[in-house]
Amino acid sequence: MNKVAEQAALPPDDNPSLRESIYVxxxxxxxTGRLAPGVAISTRGLAQQLGVSQMPVRDALGRLAAEGAVEIRSKRAIMVSMMTRTRFDDIMxxxxxxxxxAAADALPFIDTERLRAIRAADNAAGDALKNGDVNAYMESNFRFHSLIYRARPSDILNGMIETxxxxxxxxxxxVYGRYGTANLVDQHVVATNAIAEGDADALRHAIEQDIGDGMSLIREGELDEAPKA
Structure with missing residues (x-):
């Protein structure tokens, strides 16, 4: 069973819970970057891997297309959206x-237990950076940010961020696979210290720097043509 199937953990029938599980x-x-830009997605193949009909798979892919993550060019031609300079600039x-x-607004909602989980995610991201483990870094980096932002209940804001x-x-x-993670600066420590000290301005600045560090990996001409895995 592939990674998508592992994430979904699906019941063998077509129902709203099933469609949501496939989508999630x-x-x-x-x-987390497990699907690369330009990679074709087979509705039939994915349905077979998950042990479901094609209908809930099409439904999930339709939602992802509406959010700009995949492109549906025909019933049989579905691919992960490519990145362009304009799109990259808009997203950043x-x-x-x-x-x-979102981080500053979430600060009052972060208790000791959540801070402990945030530090654990930071440690995992740090280990991934040291080991050059791109997949582990992508997973732990998302978990770190998600634990912070989702401390404050806001489905709309968090949904926009995750989109x-x-x-x-x-x-x-x-990009990380091509150039590695060795040059990334771990701004997570600064962010966790700001959380521990209750310093919203420092937390806001740390998140800004963290996003900027990711942008700095984009080299001149990187977006002139679509990257290949």
Whole structure:
């Protein structure tokens, strides 16, 4: 069973819970870069892997297409969306607008237990950086940010942020795979210290810097043509 199937953990029938599980599983694969830009997605193949009919798979892919993560060119031609310079700039601009504010707003809701989980995610990300483990870094980096933002209940704001990550994840996975993670600066320590001290301004700045560090990996000409895994 592949990673999508593992994430979904699906019951063998077509119902709203099933469709949501498929959607959530695919969404997570995109966020963490397990599906690369330009990769074709077979509705039939995915349905067979999950042991379901094609209908709930098409439903999930339709939702992802509406969110800009995949492109449906025909019934048989579905692919993970490619990155362009304009799209990249728009996504990063939105991230810089939403995520630092979301982190600062979430600060009063972060208790000791959640801070412990945030530090654990930070440690996992740090280990991944040291080991050059791109997949582990993508997973732990998303968990770190998600634990912060989702401390404050806001389905709308968090949904918007994760939709941006879903569009950005496949491309950044290729970039990290190509250039490695050794040059990334771990801004997570600064962020966790700001949380522990209750310093919203420092937390906001740390998240801004963290996003900027990811942007710095994009080299001149990187977006002139679509990256290949």
């Amino acid at each position: 599983g695919l969404r997570h694969q995109l966020i 601009r939105c991230r810089l607008l939403l995520e630092p504010a 941006l990550w879903m569009q950005f994840g496949p491309f950044m996975r290729v």
